[in-house]
Amino acid sequence: MNIGERGEQHAAKYLQRKGFHIISRNYRTERGEIDIICCDENYLVFAEVKTRSSTKFGMPREAVTVSKQRKLLLAAQQWILEHPTPLQPRFDVIEILVSPDLTTCRIHHIPDAFEVV
Numbered sequence: 001m002n003i004g005e006r007g008e009q010h011a012a013k014y015l016q017r018k019g020f021h022i023i024s025r026n027y028r029t030e031r032g033e034i035d036i037i038c039c040d041e042n043y044l045v046f047a048e049v050k051t052r053s054s055t056k057f058g059m060p061r062e063a064v065t066v067s068k069q070r071k072l073l074l075a076a077q078q079w080i081l082e083h084p085t086p087l088q089p090r091f092d093v094i095e096i097l098v099s100p101d102l103t104t105c106r107i108h109h110i111p112d113a114f115e116v117v
Helices: 003-017 066-082
Strands: 021-029 032-039 043-052 088-098 105-110
Touching (some): 003 021, 003 088, 003 105, 021 066, 032 066, 043 066
Parallel strands (some): 043 088
Antiparallel strands (some): 032 043, 088 105
């Protein structure tokens, strides 16, 4: 399991502990990919997980560029077309910093990390 897969696994467990129901992981379309799709009683969350072992090149969340946000939006639109829902969609970023030996991690959840315009 690579560092990204390990991070997504930690993120999914974290979201479940926070009361979210995991609907899908690694949802792929030709438009883009969404790491985790989950929901609670109010929101349908499209979560982008960014995992790093160092901040040498910036914080993990900084990798969610405007271009990446557009791809997430297109993939989310496709998912909603296939799975209509009354829940309010939201885009979250979950950044994970792991220790060099991959034994510990720090999770920072950023709800509603960016707006769709």
